[in-house]
Amino acid sequence: MTPRLQRQLSELLGVQQQQRRWHGALPVLLLDRCWLQLQRVRVEDLAQVLPPDSSGDAPELVRFRELRQQGVDHLEAQELCWDEFGRHSCSQALRRFWEAQERGHHGWTLSAYLHLLERYRQLIEAEGPNPVPLLVLARHGNPEHHRLEWCWP
Structure with missing residues (x-):
């Protein structure tokens, strides 16, 4: 300084x-x-x-990580999240997350x-x-x- x-x-x-x-x-x-x-x-x-940056804390992504930590298969966890939140909502959350990663925080x-x-x-x-x-x-x-x-x- x-x-x-x-x-x-x-x-x-x-x-x-x-x-x-x-x-x-x-x-x-x-x-x-x-x-x-x-x-x-x-x-x-x-x-x-x-x-x-709170994009990684979207409920859809948090739920996906919880399911994976519980030992649920990747594809099954994705389908469960789609059922719970909707496919479009999950896709948007994931897109926002990756855009934030590319921009950098x-x-x-x-x-x-x-x-x-x-x-x-x-x-x-x-x-x-x-x-x-x-x-x-x-x-x-x-x-x-x-x-x-x-x-x-």
């Missing part, structure tokens, strides 16, 4: 130490390494600013987003210093994942 970004982070960490309760105005930092920009986003606005999925929220809340409500989550954004066109780091005072 540049000295300017480090100063911004230090100031924010100082303010963050006064927090002891979970609320939507808590900060999340997004670091764009290409432009050396540090963006501060309210935790309640994070999903709008950096939408997580840098590992920023619904489960990653929910994990960040859960962990942040635990850390804020715990005794001791309060960290700020920093998402180091993957470079555009690069298959790497966004990286979550915790900045501690």
